[in-house]
Amino acid sequence: MSHLFPTYARWDVTPVQAKGAYLTAKDGKEYLDFTSGISVCNLGHAPENVKKAVEKQLNQFWHTSNLFQIELQEEVAKQLTDASGLDLVFFGNSGAEANEAAIKLARKSTGRTKVITFVNSFHGRTFATMAATGQEKIKTGFGPMLETFEYVTMNDLDSLKAALDENTAAIMFEVIQGEGGINEGDAGFLQEAEKLAHENGSLVIIDEIQTGIGRTGKPFAFQHIGLHPDIVSVAKGIASGFPLGAIIGKSSLSDAFSAGSHGSTFGGNPVALAAAKETLSTIFNDGFLDDVTKKGEKLQSLLLEALKDEPIFKKLKGKGLMIGIELNEEAGPFLSEAREQNLLILTAGTHVIRLLPPLNVTEEEIEKAASIITGILKK
Ligand SMILES: Cc1ncc(COP(=O)(O)O)c(C=O)c1O
Structure with missing residues (x-):
């Protein structure tokens, strides 16, 4: 049993x-x-190079807490910002946690509450990311969802235009929906969606948890079509199997994530970061x-x-x-x-x-x- x-x-x-x-x-x-x-x-x-880096870190220290200066966090954050063109990183432990951070950051920095996501998207299994996910089967049986998400159809600009309003903090999407069926957003649609969101004072959050870290042949899938996200979430491939997730965002958002506004005990664990540093230096090439x-x-x-x-x-x-x-x-x-x-x-x-x-x-x-x-x- x-x-x-x-x-x-x-x-x-x-x-x-x-x-x-x-x-x-x-x-x-x-x-x-x-x-x-x-x-x-x-x-x-x-992989041997990642294994060696992890073994080295295991012989140094495993965990201290985010009250300390963790050099590896700065080093991996630089790799992620260099590769994405964004400025600042927050480390968590998983994809859902990264998306939670992205949603919180978008709401606090804009002072708005609605986040628009796409039908057939998948953003995670926590309470907010389950609600963000545009698939009914993920939500069945869990009672009322957080009500501040609205779902629009991928590649349908009219449905996006109808949903965007003065309370929209962000639009959030995968460039290629992974769990939902490998559904690609059209370049023209995603570029126009980004433009409309920015004109509306809303942020663009791109969920690169499955598509990111080289999976599609670029560091991030949004780079195939020249998007300019405000926040990118990553996890999965970042540390070759060690639990790590992150958001990468614009420096203009930093006031909303001031000391005490968000956190994670395990987020940015040094052993996971040692794996990430080696993984990223191999892949971002x-x-x-x-x-x-x-x-x-x-x-x-x-x-x-x-x-x-x-x-x-x-x-x-x-x-x-x-x-x-x-x-x-x-x-x-x-x-x-x-x-x-x-x-x-x-x-x-x-x-x-x-x-x-x-x-x-x-x-x-x-x-x-x-x-x-x-x-x-x-x-
Ligand atoms: C696009 C996307 N977002 C978020 C998640 C959730 O990640 P995690 O399972 O690490 O919480 C996944 C996992 O499949 C995913 O594919």
């Missing part, structure tokens, strides 16, 4: 070891892992990111070539190494078939197979995964 609340529909896979793109289970079965801990282990499992783009293109072209005439196949979605295969039927059953053939993959929404391989995946691993997936879908 399990002693865990059954919040997850867990697979019958018990990991005992994981290295690079491979994960070994207790029964001895070795899997090619195209889930990366859901866009977390972006350098594969247990033009050569590395160009490879992510090339590998993503290779995976997409192998999939498209093999699937384009299959009745089950609808289309490919996504950018870089965040790829969705949209099907004409539910995607769920194909995950167990893939596991039987030693490949770990995910779904997004109901009809999309989601692939999130490590960003340093090899050509051979890409070919192997593409061949298993296309074999299953052709059957």
